[in-house]
Amino acid sequence: MGLRAQVRTRDGWAVQHAVVTVTDMTGAQVLRATADGDGAVTSADPLAPGPYTVIVTALGYAPAASTALVTASGRAEVGTVVLARQGGVELPPPGTWSVDPAHSSVGAAAQHLGISSVNGRFLDFGGRVTIGSDVSRSRVDAVIRAASIDTGNGLRDKHLCSADFLDVERYPEITYRGHGLTPAGTDRWTVHGELSLHGVAREVDLDLTYLGTGPDPWGGVRAAFRATTELHREDFAMNYNQVVQAGVSAIGTTLKVELAIQVVQGESLPAT
Structure with missing residues (x-):
């Protein structure tokens, strides 16, 4: 040899x-x-x-x-x-990390009338990240309560919860199961996983940026990430389409999703 x-x-x-x-x-x-x-x-x-x-x-x-x-x-x-990682930032140590909803956000934006965007977020969600000794085999398990959508307009939120869109009575949960990562650059990764939304499961990749790890005021250790992706409503059987003029839809078919996530080391969140 x-x-x-x-x-x-x-x-x-x-x-x-x-x-x-x-x-x-x-x-x-x-x-x-x-x-x-x-x-x-x-x-x-x-x-x-x-x-x-x-x-x-x-x-x-x-x-x-x-x-x-x-x-x-x-x-x-x-x-x-x-x-050593370029930039000097080391990844968090292997083990289980719990999502802290109080310091995280799950947002989405859709085009409105072809000229602007409507922004919304989900208020009720949780999850767990399992970082493997081999980082490429790390896992993500997240659950979002679909009815917690908040766009700042009650009538619009009610419509989004209806059968035209999320149909929360039939599909109360949105889930994401990440089953692997591949490097995409300095402190950037692609998360490969399956998104279940509106009764449809599809493979969806997340563009992930690692922001760092450090202690918190409650004696724990936290790590922060930012992730983005784009979804197409028709891929998840949400085909509602109100045309307001000359082929312009009231709501766009593409959703831009942005996640800002803090996770705390351990199986559960510490008391704060």
């Missing part, structure tokens, strides 16, 4: 698909390998004895370089290579 290494973050998480490049003292590349799902890098090709430079790169991380000495066996034991 020519090379063996393990690529991790500072808090011990595996960095999937990190690329390890080995060059000799002249700068010529002699080996290139990619980490597997556990952050392990192996190569069966033996190397000539001598010193080499090992460079490790991964999307969203600062590159790391070190020197490895290959013995007469042709093997280089690089050990664990620790990569």
Whole structure:
């Protein structure tokens, strides 16, 4: 075996698909390998004895370089290579985190009359985030009470709760089950999951930005995220369409969803 290494973050998480490049003292590349799902890098090709430079790169991380000495066996034991996130922000530690509704928001905006937007939010929601040792296998479970929609207008909210839209009598809950993440840049991820809305379940990705982790005044640890996505009403069998003039709909068919989420480490929220 020519090379063996393990690529991790500072808090011990595996960095999937990190690329390890080995060059000799002249700068010529002699080996290139990619980490597997556990952050392990192996190569069966033996190397000539001598010193080499090992460079490790991964999307969203600062590159790391070190020197490895290959013995007469042709093997280089690089050990664990620790990569720091670009920007210096580390992800929250693995485990269960509970959504804090008092410091979170679930909002949506739809075009109105083709010239402006109507903004709304859901007031009753909760959820749990399970961050895995392998961050790509993290999970999200969230539930929103559909009848808690609030657009600042009681008549409009009543219409949105009716069978024309959310049909809250038949479908009282909106759920999202996130089943994996992929990196999309520095402190940005794509969450892959299934949204159940109005009796229809569809795969929906969220564009997620991690905002940081820190202690709170109640002795807990919090992490904050912002997430966005776009939904099309017809994908969820909400086809109400009032045309007011020359083909212009009163309410647009596209919803822009924006989430501002704080989670608290642990199975439940602390008393405040």
